[in-house]
Amino acid sequence: MTATVDAPTAELGKARLRKEDAKLLTGQTNWTDNIKLTGMLHLAFLRSPYAHAKITRVDVSGALGQPGVIAAFSGADFAAEQGSLPCAWPVTPDIVIPPHPPMAVDEVRYVGEAVAVVVARDRYAAADALASIDVDYEPLPPVLDIRTALDPGSPKVHEAGNKSYEWVFANGDVDAAFSDAPVVLERTYRQQRLIPCAMEPRAVVAQWVGDEVTLWSATQIPHVLRFALSAFFGIPEQNVRVIAPDVGGGFGSKLQVTAEEVLAVLIGRKIGKPVKWAETRTEGNLTVHHGRDQWQQIKIAAEADGRIRGLSVDLLADMGAYLMLVTPGVPLLGAFMFPAIYKMDAYSFKCTGVFSTKMPTDAYRGAGRPEATFAIERIMDELAAELGIEPLELRERNWIKHEEFPYTTICGLTYDSGNYEAATAKARELFDYDGLRAEQRLRNERGDKVRLGIGISTFTEMCGLAPSRVLGSLSYGAGGWEHAAIRMLPTGKVEVVTGSSAHGQGHETAWSQIVADQLGVPFEDIRVLHGDTQVSPKGMDTYGSRSLAVGGLALVSACDKVVAKAKIIAAAMLEASADDLEFSAGRFSVRGDPEASKTIQEVALATFAAHALPEGVEPSLDSDATYDPDNFSFPHGTHLCATEVDTETGFVHIRSYVAVDDVGVVVNPLIVEGQVHGGIAQGIAQALYEEGVYDEAGNLVTTTLADYLVPSAADLPSYRTERTTTPASNRLGVKGVGEAGTIASTPAVVNAIVDALRPLGVQDVTMPCTPERVWRAIQAAHGQPAQGQPAQGSEQSGGMA
Amino acid sequence: MIPAKFDYVRPSSVGDAVSALAGGGEDAKVIAGGQSLLPLLRLRLAYPELLVDIGGLDELCGVTDDGDHLLIGARTTHYQLVHDPLITEHCGLLAQAAGTVADPAVRHRGTLGGSIAHADPAGDLPAVVLALDATMIATGPAGGREIPAGEFFVDYLTTALAPGEILTGIRVPKLGADWGYRYEKFHRTAQAWAIVGVAALVRRSDGHVAEARVGLTNMGSVPIRAAAVETAAAGAQASPEALREAAAGADEGTQPPADLHGAPDYRRHLARVLTGRALEAAAGV
Ligand SMILES: Cc1cc2nc3c(=O)[nH]c(=O)nc-3n(C[C@H](O)[C@H](O)[C@H](O)COP(=O)(O)OP(=O)(O)OC[C@H]3O[C@@H](n4cnc5c(N)ncnc54)[C@H](O)[C@@H]3O)c2cc1C
DSSP states (O other): OOGGGTSOOSSTTOOOOOTTHHHHHTTOOOOGGGOOOTTOEEEEEEEOSSSSEEEEEEEOHHHHTSTTEEEEEEGGGGTTTOOOOOOOOOOSTTOOOOOOOSSOSSEEOSTTOEEEEEEESSHHHHHHHGGGOEEEEEEOOOOOOTTTTTSTTSOOSSTTOSEEEEEEEEESOHHHHHTTOSEEEEEEEEEEEEOOOOSSOOEEEEEEETTEEEEEESOSOHHHHHHHHHHHHOOOGGGEEEEOOSOOOOTTTTSSOOHHHHHHHHHHHHHTSOEEEEOOHHHHHHHSOBEEEEEEEEEEEEOTTOOEEEEEEEEEEEEESSOOSSGGGHHHHHHTTTTTTBOOSEEEEEEEEEEOSSOOBOOOTTTTHHHHHHHHHHHHHHHHHHHTOOHHHHHHHHBOOGGGOSEEOTTSOEEOOOOHHHHHHHHHHHHTHHHHHHHHHHHHHHTOSEEEEEEEEEEEOOBSOOOHHHHHHTTOSSOOOEEEEEEEOTTSOEEEEESSOOSSSOHHHHHHHHHHHHHTOOGGGEEEEOSBTTTSOOOOOSOTTOIIIIIIHHHHHHHHHHHHHHHHHHHHHHTSOGGGEEEETTEEEETTEEEEEEEHHHHHHHHHHOSSOOTTOOSOOEEEEEEOOSSOBOOEEEEEEEEEEETTTOOEEEEEEEEEEEOBSOSOHHHHHHHHHHHHHHHHIIIIIOOOOBOTTSOBSOOSTTTSOOOOGGGSOOOEEEEOOOOOSSTTOBOOOTTHHHHHHHHHHHHHHHHHHGGGTOOOOOSSOOHHHHHHHHHHTTOOOOTTSOOSSOTTOTTTO | OOOOOOEEEOOSSHHHHHHHHHHHGGGEEEESSOTTHHHHHHTTSOOOSEEEEGGGOGGGOSEEEETTEEEEETTOBHHHHHHOHHHHHHOHHHHHHHTTSSOHHHHHHOBHHHHHHHTOTTSHHHHHHHHTTOEEEEEETTEEEEEEHHHHEEETTEESOOTTOEEEEEEEEOOOTTEEEEEEEEOSSTTSOOSEEEEEEEEEETTEEEEEEEEEESSSSSOEEOHHHHHHHTTOBSSHHHHHHHHTTTTTTOOOOOBTTBOHHHHHHHHHHHHHHHHHHHHTO
């Protein structure tokens, strides 16, 4: 351990404005779609209008005569070389992974699947020529409801059937926990399909020079993509360079090896010219991988005092038409999170992955954990109502107490740190929990048309993906380490290379802060490089709230190495023994003789000159480090939401929202705040607004942002956010924060809606809780009590009345 | 979102615009703020061959006092409607409704004329001009003519404007101080279109409703007047109970659409609730 860890830290915790922002705000961004190469041609894809059909003929010749068109291809033209898009997570030995050609050859299985492509001089000519391609389809029956897709008579998405896999986990005696339990509740919750809407649509440019290809892509995973292009598409790895220039958001949707990336590379090679493709928003809604889409059956057994005995979860997860990069693994990331912060004797989990004729699903902010957190936090509220126990009290009776950490959960995860009492106490106070409860009672008694509801989410999540050995035990195809490198430049400035490929997170700022502290150099003297496999050759990229908790620690370790080497050189410069040197705030000084010192910048210059390096020391002050975490990171927090529900229209207004998050030690509070705000917004979006809807023929209905409603600032409350800090057990004490808000907020909002309506007999509202759904839920529960008559009971007595 | 090819002209007088439009025949279209037309072009739901941009016609901009009427140029933007003092004073309903359209970016570009000529039943301003008993003023190859709002909206996205005609402005009767108004817009997000909207105008006298006018947004293929409500409200007591009772017939004769945001029965219910609320607010009770 370096001395700097104990030294007073200058940068850690500072609310630095982001280094990235000046460029972003003044339009100097280098998006993939801004790239213009000499002779570059443009691609437009013709996409299937059918959810399921045989392709009997594709004739692209009509497009060839169109103005500006250089070439046109159908799937058959790539049959020999296009292989299959990879799935890196075969979760069980007998999982069915159907072939997934980047361009359909003889069958299409979702609306939007690519069937042909035009290559033209500009994107307008390319789009115009699509109309001149002839495709004959023989429609097949679509498979749209995974609840019936496993029935014997169901049409099949793939010849092998509609089941991809079944994955199970159990610990403890589940039967004993449920038999003769005083209370058993069973609920089915729907995790609707979501469509990620990153600000920057996907875009790709591929350029071949000789046998080398450079692929620019709006991707989260340049390193994984490079590996995939060579491992699965036969391009020697040393000949592939992947660049993720500025990338405008991903939320998991750019954690993918996409058909368009592979096809751009193949087409570029065929044509011998650089090619570009940039999706339209409609194309994006159709073909960016979707998120969530599960049916969750959850059963809880408890004692009369509310203590949980056991939990049992049975999931149906919609894979969509194919398995993409981590499609089947997403529900598994949730498997370990249903027990959440609660102690229990037994737990069983089963997930069945089912195919449908829809766009494949895959990771979307939180990936598996928001789904799990939603179900457990919803049913905890139901249990509280059933038992007549105050819902916060019920949670406290079950959660792991702060003095019990580290704690091994029923899932076998070891939570290293946490303090649920502290976060909850703070949230309660900020929210004025008792005051709002009193107002709620009053409004219920008056029979107000606008009811008040209070929603609770005491959540945790597992992030910092991931210990490689755990990934291996779950059959994932890669490791979970991260890489960092430091290059001290002769003038004492620093280049930092990170394998974690930022796409909006603010790595350049946060990494500079960490390095500034570790090396004792000014924040401004540090440049962070990432997102180009030639600059940053090693990495596992950015997802799963891993950058800081994994990549940040690789960075600390790289700094250690630089300091260790610099110390040897400084010792020679000071004619002292390295053992007698201490390093603090960028300066090596001889213990007991503070006058005798050298700054790390002086050492860097001396290393460059190399005139007087000690014997055997090479003239460079660089380092390389990889870090493989030995545990996940477990941020947690308490989110409280107050909603006002208009019982006449069903409209839900979020009146106040309090988030107290514990993300461990904070490097930059502004960045953390931004992640929490955006995260909460995305979770509220699932609760109230967003849903990817297919009609009964399998057409996507929500193809524009007029139909797929993404909330804006105008729709969201001013959050009140606070933090508690229980340091994680890594050297920086940091946990992940990228997904926490999204994971926490969805159940807080829905719990608040149900809490408002429970006196009217409402037990659940399906997400998104649109005004129409809320109104219908009230109607179904026989509407309001007669005017002026006090509502029966309070919000906690619904199940007991 | 890549439109098909089109030609583009930007005339400098209404006369030139009319001739350009006439020259382009069926395949020519006016473009004003582009906030409804451009999305259609980009989704390739419309393929005009010629766009006649009236963006240079400053004479179609702004509001003038015309005695007992206001004359509002077709190119007046939503933003201008919200901020114009004449509008606020004499037909505040229009300013209030324009303030609910989309977001600031759209309100700065989108125009009153475009909203009305586009005749989207989900648009907020058609129902408002209907309730205001406004008159549309058009110019075509054969000269000018006036069309009352009640005859202007013919069908979904279809108006009484003949091909080649340009809407130059609308004439709105000034409302006296005894009129109250309210535009109740119900939508899921601030930027979203109305699931249902209700434009209500109420003239009060002696604790009673002397006259009420109610326009409905998105309750059929055209904006409609809620005639049953207007009849029931006239003469009714200006009390919440009486106005809610009058609002019970708000969905009479409507044919609300079904879409992701609401089934017809829900829209009917909303029309009744929102009409009650709009009348109450307009009557100041
Ligand atoms: C994101 C978004 C959200 C929106 N939300 C709403 C909303 O909530 N409520 C709402 O009411 N509207 C909404 N709109 C539409 C907006 O109000 C448009 O501005 C308006 O409908 C059209 O005005 P425009 O000037 O942009 O017309 P354009 O788009 O230029 O034209 C629309 C149509 O009218 C014709 N036209 C335009 N001007 C004339 C004229 N003077 N004479 C003859 N024909 C003409 C055009 O040929 C075209 O057919 C939204 C638009 C967007 C992009």
